[in-house]
Amino acid sequence: MTMANDLCDEFSHRLGILGAGRLGLALASRLKSLGLDVPLWSRRHENGAQLRAITAGTYLPVSFDYLAKVDVLFSAIPNQALFRLPSCEWWRSFNGVIFALGIDAQVQRVREILPQALVVRLSxxxxxxxGEIACVGLLDASALADHRLDLARAASELLGPVTWIDEEALYDLTTLLAGPLLTLLRSALSRTVEKSLEAGRLPIQFKDELQDILFKQLVRRSLGSNKSSQRAESERSTPGGVTEVALGRREHLSGELFGIVELMLRRMTHLRKEQETLCTRMRGVDPL
Structure with missing residues (x-):
């Protein structure tokens, strides 16, 4: 039996999904491709028959109370919407794992309404x-110390590979840079480094090192005082909100970029001197 089959057997009848929008249906589709019929709930389609018609009978629409039976919930709705779900006893005392896939509201806010659950942010x-759904996840100190951590890791692996981050500020920034913006940024950095190496007559094998310096410094210097997380409460539940936050920080990022480029240039100067020294030694002449 394969590892995938083992996981499916382990999670049969243990998973549930909140939300039947594009994200919720994508999660359900991925899990169904693994042989798992995962119950799906949507506030907009409380009537199961209506949801069944919309999803063409492909998925398993259920009532909200039905989800009390599961151990792991994928919340494919804005984190803020979790605060407005029915205030029933099973929900307030839910003690399983819940993946908060919304890009609004910090993890502690969600934990306040679900104090007995292991809450893990997942993007x-x-x-x-x-096919596989790659994710970025947040495992802070609280999650890492939780006895349900192995369950959470195993459930997330059903979707696909997960990159785990242990700081929420870095997680927030990573989600801001995710998708097309991250691709464009990496592409721009790559071209910048290649041109700089060409102008400085340095070997292309230094590209990865310099690109790593640029990207890591950009991330670290952009964290600031976690203002992006604070503004997330009201603005980052939609892709448009993400754009607004990113644009709102453009002046700060622009200023930091000058320092990052200067750092890269200093490193290039150091590498050039190392190259000159090596070439001189290979010719059998001691450097001055």
Whole structure:
């Protein structure tokens, strides 16, 4: 039996999804491709028959109370919407794992309404053609110390590979840079480094090192005082909100970029001197 089959057997009848929008249906599709019929709930379609018609009978629409039976919930709705769900006893005392996939509200806010659950923030990248769903996840100190951590890790692996981050500020920034913006940024950095190496007559093998310096410094210097997380409460539940936050920080990022480029240039100067020294030694002449 394969590892995938083992996981499916382990999670049969233990998973549930909140939300039947594009994200919720993508999660359900991925899990169904693994042989798991995961119950799906949507506030907009409380009537199961209506949801069943919309999803063409492909998925398993259920009532909100039905989800009390599961151990792991994927919340494919804005984190703020979790605060407005029915205030029933099972929900307030839910003690399983809940993946908060919304890009609004910090993890502590969600934990306040679900104090007995292990709450893990997860940001998925939905592939256009289906298949594995790569994710970025937040495992802070509280989650890492939780006895349900192994369950959470195993459940997340059903979707696809997960990159775990242990600081929420860095997690927030990573989600801001995710998707097309991250691709464009990496592409721009790559071209910048290549041109700089060419102008400085340095070998292309230094590209990865310099690109790593640029990207890591950009991330670290952009964290600031976690203002992006604070503004997330009201602005970052939609892709448009993400754009607004990113644009709102453009002046700060622009200023930091000058320092990052200067750092890269200093490193290039150091590498050039090392190259000159090596070449001189290979010719059998001691450097001055």
């Amino acid at each position: 998925p990248a939905i592939p256009p053609g289906g």
